[in-house]
Amino acid sequence: MALQNEEALVERASRGDLSAFEALVRAYETKLYNVALRMVSDSEDAMDIVQEVFLKAHQALPGFRGDSKFSTWIYRICMNASLDHLRRRKKAQVYSLDAPVEFSDSEVQRQVEDPVDSTEDLVEAKFLGEKLFAILDDLEPHYRAVLILCDVQGYSYQEIAEILDTSLGTVKSRIHRARNILRKLIAAEQILPSYVKQDGRRDEA
């Protein structure tokens, strides 16, 4: 089946061609579903988010000028929707963690110290990656966002910066921190014995 040119599809879809839009939906629904799923860890919520993303995209498409790539654009919508969703969920649950969540470059220690309740999920998770994400659930959503884009989706730092609408430096430091948190958690939680047996050192100098 001939692969249609994405730009042409976007162009047609922005003129109201529903079948072109449908082709774009087909091309992106699985990817976006996976991104949303990793962000909110709930299939039903992820479906809601993806539906919302395509609704928004459909609405905003006539104004889409092609300054960025379509994929960057729609990933950005998806990330914003996921982050929004998490924010709302947080509010709805009235999480009274003693400190408000800061979204720029917030402290990590405070939130890391209690990953205990997710350890039960860990037992069931098949993949180490999923265990890690279960831990990430307790972390700053932005850390999860960068790791999803970088490791799971394979985007470059530059692209991630565009998608999250932030600077390259922020992306770099977020990835650095997020990975280090996971690395230390792995050691501390002894999720993987093989990690710890590297001479019992848990904290680097």
Place this chain on the structure above:
Amino acid sequence: MTCREVAELLSSYLDDELDPEAHGLVEAHLQTCRHCNAVLEELRQVKSALQSLPVLEPPPELHARIMGAVAGAQAAQAEVEELETSPKPGRLRWKLPSLRRGGFRRVALALAACLVIMILSSAGTLFWARRYDAPLTSKGEADRSMGVPGLEGEQFFGMAEMPSGVEGEAIQRSGESGAEWSGEDYFTDAATAGIERKLIRRARLTLEVSQGGVDDVSRQAIHIVRSYQGYVESSSMSVAEGSQRSTAFYMTARVPSEHLDLAIDEISVLGRVTQEDIAEQDVTEQYVDLEARIKHKVQQEQRLLQIMGNANTVGELLQVEGELARVRTEIETLKGKQNVLEKSSAMSFLSVNIAEEGSRRSSPSYWGKIWKAFVEAWQDLAMFLARVAPAAILLVAGFFLVRRVMRKPGNG
């Protein structure tokens, strides 16, 4: 470079996102530092754990849900656009009266009077509009049946009565143009064997039905698809809560290609067709190409079997067997592709979109639009005033108080 500095860069190093100079420095440090190497290894394990996360298939209903929602939104958007192009109350302009003596009081009085009138009248309109709205929508149906004669409906009725020979004709036509490939040697026997053209057809149909009819019509549409030995791949029903409830239905179905036109015609008469398009993709070339490759591979398989018969040593035998396995896998893959093409061309794609007429309200009368704009303007104004009223009353009261206090010493 110290360990601390390197540690900051290790993640970027891992992702190959460092500039060459920094990359070199980190690399040099890693040559000598066991500790940093261990950290890097841990980071790498984190990364690869995340990388190895499986890509999960979304639940099958996701696609239909998305398209249902988008189709519903498109219908709603059409309504909004219509409203935006309808006449808006003109902008009021007035000159501020001079604020010299006496002016203040007059302005204040006028404003207060306006305020009272506005609050009263807008409350009235709001109340009235609420009571009036319900009969208005149900009356809309009668308007429509008068205002919009079944123009498209009749056309499609006409088409539905056409003989089913239409498809036959299309296939015959394809036979003629098949000649363009005949220059290629593998095609000649296929052409003489009378291969028919492989077309993948995708049709999309958007219908408007009367209010409350989506449920019924969608069921009939599904029934039509099934009556032609087709099947529904996915379907969804969505309800949009806008200024009024509107239901939208979306389904994707597969219909045997020879029945596609008939099915479309039959579904078309269930409502008012607002959009119908059929796209055809010719895959004959790919199909014939696959066929030729399969034939070639089968010949190769035969030859290998012969060779295997003549093999002398175990080594030779194993080699031929390995080759044979490879060729057979290829044949399977090619046949799989051919099957997909075959199935896609045998079963056309049909997506049907059914929305309520009310959600788009195809052509409200001129006065209807004005009335709607009027009511909405007043509703908005009422909303505004309700929000502003407390502050306004305080301000006006405060203003008069201040005036009184200020004036007393001046007058006395």
